[in-house]
Amino acid sequence: MQAIIFANRLGDELTPLNHYYCPALLPVGNKAVIDYTLEDIALSGITQVKMVISPQAKEIEQHLGSGKKWGVDIEYFLSKPEEDTSAVLKRLSLDTQDKLLLTRGDIFRSPSLAQFIEFSKEFPDDFVQAKMANKNAGMMLLPAALPHIADLNWPLCQQGNDEAVVTLVLHGHCCMLDSFQTYMDTNLSLAANKFPSLTPMERSYHSGNPEQDFYVGAKARTGQLNEQQGWGILGENAWIDPSVVMKNCISIGNDCLIDKGSILNNCLVLPHTYVGEGLEVKDNILCKNLLINVRTEGVIEIDDQALIGSCEVPAKDESDKTSLITRLLLFTLLIVSLPLWPLLQAVSFINSYGAKTNGKNMHHSSKLPQSGTTSETRIKQSCKDNLGRTFMAWKWNISPMILALIPQLYYVITGRLDLFGASPQTSVSHGQVPGRLGVLGPVQLLLDESAPQEERTLLALEFAANNHSTKYLSLLWQSLKVNNRALEPNMRGQNREAQDPVL
Template identity: 60%
Template sequence: MQAIIFANRTGNELAPLEQYYCSALLPVGNKAVIEYTLEDIVTSGITKVKIIISSQAQEIEQLLGDGERWGLDIDYFLSKPEEKTAAVLDRLSLSMTDSIIIVRGDIFRSPCIANFIDFSKQFSNEFVQAKMANQNACMLLLPAALSYLDGIDWPLTHDYDSNSVVTLILHGRCHMIDSFQSYMNANLNLARNDIPSLTPMERSFTSANPEQDFYVGAKTHTGDLSLQNAWGIIGENCRIDPNVVMKNAIIIGNDTLIDKGSTLENCLILPHTYVGEGLEVNNSILCKKLLISLNTEGHIEIDDQALIGPSEHQASTSSTDRNLSTRFFILMLLIASLPFCPLLAFYALIRVMFFKLETKPLIQEMINDNLGRSLVTYSFNVPTRLLSLLPQLFLVVTGQLALFGAPAQIRYATGRNKQRLGVFGPVQLLLDEDAPEEERMLLMLEFDNTHTSTKYLSLLWRSLRIPRLLGAERKKQNMTH
């Protein structure tokens, strides 16, 4: 048996939060919604999974990978946002005689897939409707459910007559996450241990609340939680000033910074968010510069970084020191390379004249990067990309670009517009300027997902050994066709 997980919801019900997270990627207890579905799939004994993705497809692939950490074999299929289930299955060309479970991976439910499969097998020729907490649990088992595929189309509109189908009542919690309060409740249920078979990943810490305690992630610094009349979940790598006051339910995402004098009460703060000094947050959801009221479900965007904003903008002194050290080292490298620059320029001139190239020996380019800046870059017209980009080290010294990162003229991968921009990277060193956007995107994603400590040295070595290999191969293929 294999599983097909639909994760193609856009999350428009939670606008404007969908700018940051599609429904499948929303964190519940610092883990994406779809990860809970994958863990549930694993307990049922299924190992082969197809995931239907649409909004933020690349982010989902980057998070889940090939499924190895769960012992799964994951394939991805792109669909239109909230495309009908029947239409997607037609394009997959599946054998409809095989047993296949179809499940939505963008809602949050108690683990139940194994129970659903075992029960459905007892009624192999009848459609089994799964319900949990008096709601559609969004699961179907083929081939018996072929005539009822619209039952998990989003938005959910169909509720079958219990007299014409077999209904399985599953115990647990089910959150459609189609409103801000529903999303908040999913986090609160997890923090209260109200969901059978699910507990927060973090360690438990005693609080002053007589009924509930805190769950705190690794490498997180807080004040004395035993003095806080609050409870909830605090993620990894967070810094909460000891003077922060917390009341009632508090859910804080990974890599979050809460400044001194702030008061938090009944709030959900999503990962990578900064809460400024002396700010009072009550009955709200915070996501970077976005503040959402749970009372009115209204929202405001705050541009003042002193109030709320992305936590990655709060740079530490040590990181600044490292950045200055890197720029000083590059300055020394640039000075050392100056004697070779006339040789490279002369070689570029000879190359342009000999091959009668239409370009100049020194190429100047004006780039409007994805942060709205205009940059003037220079490069030598030589085949070895590492050497051709040497003039751009000046942009590293001046702090306009990092040494390693995405190309400044990046135009691909929606949602990645805040990534680090640099002089050197796999796109710059291994591809020609006319490489297709898809090839550039896939190469950058592959490099980002490589976590070896020597990947930058390996990249530089490859660029010296096989300059522009990919581009040359592509041109050769075009000529043969």
């Protein structure tokens, strides 16, 4: 038996926290949510895993690797964000008559997969629906569950008590992580050791409360914990000044810095977060520069690093940036191409004039216009550069797209955009930007303006996951072929109109 784990949620319910963590990577007890699912998979005896990922796909793959840590072999599969389960299974080309475990890896639940599998074996021909804490537990077994796989789509639906199915009630905790309050409650419940099957793995130290303990990670520095009236989890490499006061339940992530005189009361501090001197916070989630009040669901972005902020040293990744030599070559290319600009402008004018003519003919014909056509000679676009600044750029209304984007090479030369990268258009951005922004990329070269956002996201993810050394040359060649195929139907359509004029 193999398992298909769905970890392709966007996490819009937790905006703007999902800009830092997709649901599968959200820390719970200083461990990513997906880690708990993989531990449960390993306990069930399954070793072959297909991981369906979408947002922050690169980060998930870097975090999990090959799966060796859990004794499983992980094969990654890119999907559209929150894509229907049936569509994903169809593209996976699996034999749905084989025994397959389907489960969500972006919700938090107590270990239960082994119990579910053993129970389901007693009803091989019946759909067994799993419930935990009166919720859809997000797991099912094929082939019996094939007519019900829509129940695994996000958001998970509340399963009914259908007499035609077998219901298994599992004991434990199940959290959808679909609000700030439920996310914080899950973390603090784990920190208070309320889940017997999920005891924190850190070292235990007595607190000032005789009924609760602190669980302290390796190399953490603290004051006298037995004098604190709080309790909870203190992550690895956390530095907590001895003068800090902790009240009620606290969960502090790995590599956090809590400065002197601060007061934390019923708080969740996520990894790599700095809490400033003398700051008092209560009932809050702190994530780098985000201060989230779980009672009001209010979010404040703090610009003052002396209050809260990131204490993570960003890695200097120069590999994706366009080098100075390349920028000089592009400057030369731009200068050499200037004599061709009048010709390109003329072709662009002809294309825009043809689009206007076709638009007028539509009033006398039942034919539909082609997608992506425009009557503008120069197409203006609102863009963002790699520093987050918005600006207006333009391209010609011509094919191939490589020629149309020549004017935007100016922004590569000035360092605002890279030569290759994600689309800088603000109209197609969604959530966290995958990597650096560039003039040329799969979305810019292979898709027109009418392409849906899901298709753009999936194409960008697939290109980012391609580690082949010639992927940029392949992209340029593919863009030329796409333009050639696009021209052929146009020519055929023009010939038919010449032979069969509209009466």
